[in-house]
Amino acid sequence: MSVMDWIPASFREKAVNVVVDFVSEQAKKHLSDEMAGRIKKMRSDAGFQKAFEQGLQQAAQRFSDEYERQDEDLAAALRNTPEFFENEQVQAALIKILKNPGAYLSDERTLLAQTFDSVLPTRKNRDRVNQAVSFFLRCLAEELCHLPELQPIYSFQFQRMTAEALRQQAEMQRIQLQALAGMNVGMRDALLQLTDKLVEQKALPGGAAYMLPERPKVYHNLPQPDYGNFVGREAELKKITDILRPYPQSQHALVTIDGIGGIGKSALALEIGHRFLRNFDDLPPDERFEAIIWASAKLTILTAEGISTRRQILRTLDDIYNALAVGLQREDITRARKEDQDEVVRNALTRQRTLLIVDNLETVDDEAVMTFLRELPAPTKAIVTTRHRLDVAYPVRLTGLPFDDAQQLIRQECEKKGVSFFQKPTPDPSQEGNPERVANFQESSQEGKNRVNPEIPFLEGAISPEIPLLGGARGGLDEHSVQRLFERTGGVPLAMVWSIAQMGFGYGVEAVLHRLGQPTSDISRFCFEGAVERISGKPAHKLLMVLSLCAESASRESLGYATELAEFDRDDGLVELEKLSLVNKSGDRFWLLPLTKQYAAAEFEKSAEKEQLRKRWIEYFTKLSNEYSGKYWRWNNYDWLSNEGDNILLIIDWAIETGKGAIALSFTKAAMFYSDRSGRWNDLFIYGEKLYVVAQALNDKPNWAWIGNFWLSYFYAERGKIEQAEEFTNQSLYLYQELGDIKGMCITTANLGRVFRLKGQYEISQALFEKAMDLAKKYAYGDGIANTHFEWGKFDRDLKKWEKAKIHFEATINWYEEHKDKVDLDVALLMMATGNLGWIECQLGNFIEGKEFLERSLTVFKKIGGRANITTLSWRLALVEKTLGNHEKALQYAQEAHFWAERLGMVRELEGANALLNELNAEPPAA
Numbered sequence: 001m002s003v004m005d006w007i008p009a010s011f012r013e014k015a016v017n018v019v020v021d022f023v024s025e026q027a028k029k030h031l032s033d034e035m036a037g038r039i040k041k042m043r044s045d046a047g048f049q050k051a052f053e054q055g056l057q058q059a060a061q062r063f064s065d066e067y068e069r070q071d072e073d074l075a076a077a078l079r080n081t082p083e084f085f086e087n088e089q090v091q092a093a094l095i096k097i098l099k100n101p102g103a104y105l106s107d108e109r110t111l112l113a114q115t116f117d118s119v120l121p122t123r124k125n126r127d128r129v130n131q132a133v134s135f136f137l138r139c140l141a142e143e144l145c146h147l148p149e150l151q152p153i154y155s156f157q158f159q160r161m162t163a164e165a166l167r168q169q170a171e172m173q174r175i176q177l178q179a180l181a182g183m184n185v186g187m188r189d190a191l192l193q194l195t196d197k198l199v200e201q202k203a204l205p206g207g208a209a210y211m212l213p214e215r216p217k218v219y220h221n222l223p224q225p226d227y228g229n230f231v232g233r234e235a236e237l238k239k240i241t242d243i244l245r246p247y248p249q250s251q252h253a254l255v256t257i258d259g260i261g262g263i264g265k266s267a268l269a270l271e272i273g274h275r276f277l278r279n280f281d282d283l284p285p286d287e288r289f290e291a292i293i294w295a296s297a298k299l300t301i302l303t304a305e306g307i308s309t310r311r312q313i314l315r316t317l318d319d320i321y322n323a324l325a326v327g328l329q330r331e332d333i334t335r336a337r338k339e340d341q342d343e344v345v346r347n348a349l350t351r352q353r354t355l356l357i358v359d360n361l362e363t364v365d366d367e368a369v370m371t372f373l374r375e376l377p378a379p380t381k382a383i384v385t386t387r388h389r390l391d392v393a394y395p396v397r398l399t400g401l402p403f404d405d406a407q408q409l410i411r412q413e414c415e416k417k418g419v420s421f422f423q424k425p426t427p428d429p430s431q432e433g434n435p436e437r438v439a440n441f442q443e444s445s446q447e448g449k450n451r452v453n454p455e456i457p458f459l460e461g462a463i464s465p466e467i468p469l470l471g472g473a474r475g476g477l478d479e480h481s482v483q484r485l486f487e488r489t490g491g492v493p494l495a496m497v498w499s500i501a502q503m504g505f506g507y508g509v510e511a512v513l514h515r516l517g518q519p520t521s522d523i524s525r526f527c528f529e530g531a532v533e534r535i536s537g538k539p540a541h542k543l544l545m546v547l548s549l550c551a552e553s554a555s556r557e558s559l560g561y562a563t564e565l566a567e568f569d570r571d572d573g574l575v576e577l578e579k580l581s582l583v584n585k586s587g588d589r590f591w592l593l594p595l596t597k598q599y600a601a602a603e604f605e606k607s608a609e610k611e612q613l614r615k616r617w618i619e620y621f622t623k624l625s626n627e628y629s630g631k632y633w634r635w636n637n638y639d640w641l642s643n644e645g646d647n648i649l650l651i652i653d654w655a656i657e658t659g660k661g662a663i664a665l666s667f668t669k670a671a672m673f674y675s676d677r678s679g680r681w682n683d684l685f686i687y688g689e690k691l692y693v694v695a696q697a698l699n700d701k702p703n704w705a706w707i708g709n710f711w712l713s714y715f716y717a718e719r720g721k722i723e724q725a726e727e728f729t730n731q732s733l734y735l736y737q738e739l740g741d742i743k744g745m746c747i748t749t750a751n752l753g754r755v756f757r758l759k760g761q762y763e764i765s766q767a768l769f770e771k772a773m774d775l776a777k778k779y780a781y782g783d784g785i786a787n788t789h790f791e792w793g794k795f796d797r798d799l800k801k802w803e804k805a806k807i808h809f810e811a812t813i814n815w816y817e818e819h820k821d822k823v824d825l826d827v828a829l830l831m832m833a834t835g836n837l838g839w840i841e842c843q844l845g846n847f848i849e850g851k852e853f854l855e856r857s858l859t860v861f862k863k864i865g866g867r868a869n870i871t872t873l874s875w876r877l878a879l880v881e882k883t884l885g886n887h888e889k890a891l892q893y894a895q896e897a898h899f900w901a902e903r904l905g906m907v908r909e910l911e912g913a914n915a916l917l918n919e920l921n922a923e924p925p926a927a
Helices: 009-030 033-044 046-070 072-079 088-099 101-105 108-112 126-145 151-158 163-178 185-203 234-243 265-278 317-328 331-335 338-350 367-374 403-417 441-446 479-489 493-504 509-516 522-535 539-547 556-563 567-579 594-605 610-628 638-657 661-665 668-677 681-697 701-718 722-739 742-759 762-778 782-798 802-819 827-843 847-864 867-883 887-904 907-922
Strands: 254-258 291-296 300-303 306-309 354-359 381-386 394-397 420-422 476-478 584-586 589-591
Touching (some): 009 033, 033 046, 046 126, 072 126, 234 254, 234 265, 265 354, 317 338, 317 354, 317 367, 479 509, 479 594, 493 522, 522 567, 539 567, 539 594, 556 589, 594 610, 661 681, 668 681, 668 867, 681 701, 701 742, 722 742, 762 782, 782 802, 782 827, 867 887
Parallel strands (some): 254 381, 420 476
Antiparallel strands (some): 584 589
């Protein structure tokens, strides 16, 4: 039976008349008889009649849906009583409520105090009947009072509001009235005027005292945050806030925050919820959330005392429904029958814009939860925090905090835990070991790339480039300890908070940092134990162990080679690691956070496969290093080297530390080219000297000679340490003579000529170039001829013999162009010759052509790397631009040259760039 059939037409008419008369009387009282007359026409207005009937219909349906959960039997009995609305007691009660809703709806007891003896008179439990009828009447009154035509009058007559709330409510209700397209213009105007008048009356002292039951501004059950001031994550906050915008600005209903345990997922989700709560009044109406519901499935928490379990509130979909029922103040959700509950929840969520936050979803096994999240009703949005990435959501992955944010968090936690924070002067690295090896210490430490191992156990006289341990005293932190804590934790918030808590208990910095690296520590177990257990024995576990061997990141190809997994298994395993938040992906490379790497390294060490995995890992890099490098100069793949250079240096460290010098020496050329091209000259000298000692100890003459001549001699000369360069070159020449390596002798002789050129001993230098050229021509060694031309060209350049220098550089370029597919010379030598030729052309007055050569060379070096070459070329281009009157360009090039010359320790370029900058800064640019 239809609800409209259930409610007699006579009673519907009577109810309409009551509410219209009530509103009309308010108009007569506050406006005029004319306005009251206009409003009375609502009795016969078809649009209002229809809206009124819809209100009755919705009220009856609401009673049917909601009260049935509480008392199914009695709800059905009332529905099946056709004469219910003909009952005089029912009609009288409803008319009273409609005439004076403030007195009834604000006080549940007023309704319940009424008795309805004539309703279902055969029922003995009269309290049950009275409660059911009262609930029905309340549904009717609430729905009718909130009709757009009536809400302004009832609201302003009976609600208490602040001035701001009054203004906002009035504006909203004006919009609602204007939107009633079918309403008579005169009636609408009268209702609008009455609304304004009631607002005016309401704002005066002694305004209406009655109050309709006001819903909270925001329904919520958010827990209080325990993190104090929220630190960082601004980019993630913005991204998630954008995703939570209403349709059509955002078409995503579900966003996941994923990452390893302790990365700050819950804190971020909670902060978002509280920001929406705090900023409700400042947000555009369509971006507000009128309900924010929190449901947590967290099983364990980590404190300074250890890992503790907590009662899991969320296990199934029923638990989410319970959280919604409490947060939305909708008991009908929990009272609903199981088969109807889904629909009740959907109805409840569609009544307001709701944000549902589900914390720690990975501990929930109920598939119904996932189904519910996939099918969220509009306009509901949801945030899910999880260690396991979901395919159905917009994912936001968290990694470690950047240093500035991490430092702020550490300071904040120190204040909370009573741990002192003090500054300490930066130690002078030049006082510790060899100053050449600790130059730019802070930069390399910041990048996490200081791999120097102070012990080479099997080499007598090994170089020991120690960098002093930094740290604060027991119970306190200095700035350097903060840096170490950041690097050890990788910026994982919980790890930093846990560490400070440990210090608050009295543990010293070193003890805490040591515990951080232990796989059995509470922090490691909390973050990784469960996830790693899930992949034990699977391809993902093998991939994770190999990832512990990489310096920063590893390619998909290298991981597949080392693990010997089929392509499908490899990719499937990487996907599983990413879903579990154990690995992070950037392009086609994969990397681990420091804490994850420590845990993975422990898994590797206890694995029966570790020797085979490491062997294959090294084999991959050995194979490609040999493939890409020539015997003397050439390197064929700078892109590969720039990606894998750190992994190669780490293998060298391991090989030297474990006494496997031959493995270390197999990466000699790769290590030199990488350190040079990436501009990391600190590493360049460290590894050059380490490998030189290894080659010497193993009497590996080819590597010994190559490192001395092509590596250490060349770069010591660039730093102005000519005596050391000469010593290394002479030793290499002697070794090549012993080996009978004519090509090596030829190139080393030319390099020795370079050394004497830099010493200013030009006669000896020229004699050496002549000797190198004779050797090259005698043995038809074209690469040697081209290389000697290049070095001889620089000799004539320094003597300002421009035409002779030009001939030499052109000879180098022509040889390379004619034989580039066969020569061992590196493309860098061609570009150095091109750059020098450009400089010579400028000296000859051919500035346009010369500048073009310089720029071409600079472009290539910026592509393949080579900070020393970039420095020299920038300095020369600055001089050319100054000569051409291009002040701004000259200044730009000079600043770049100065920047790199200072960091690389290039004495000649630094002096030249300094002098040029002084000139440029003293000269104002031309108007």
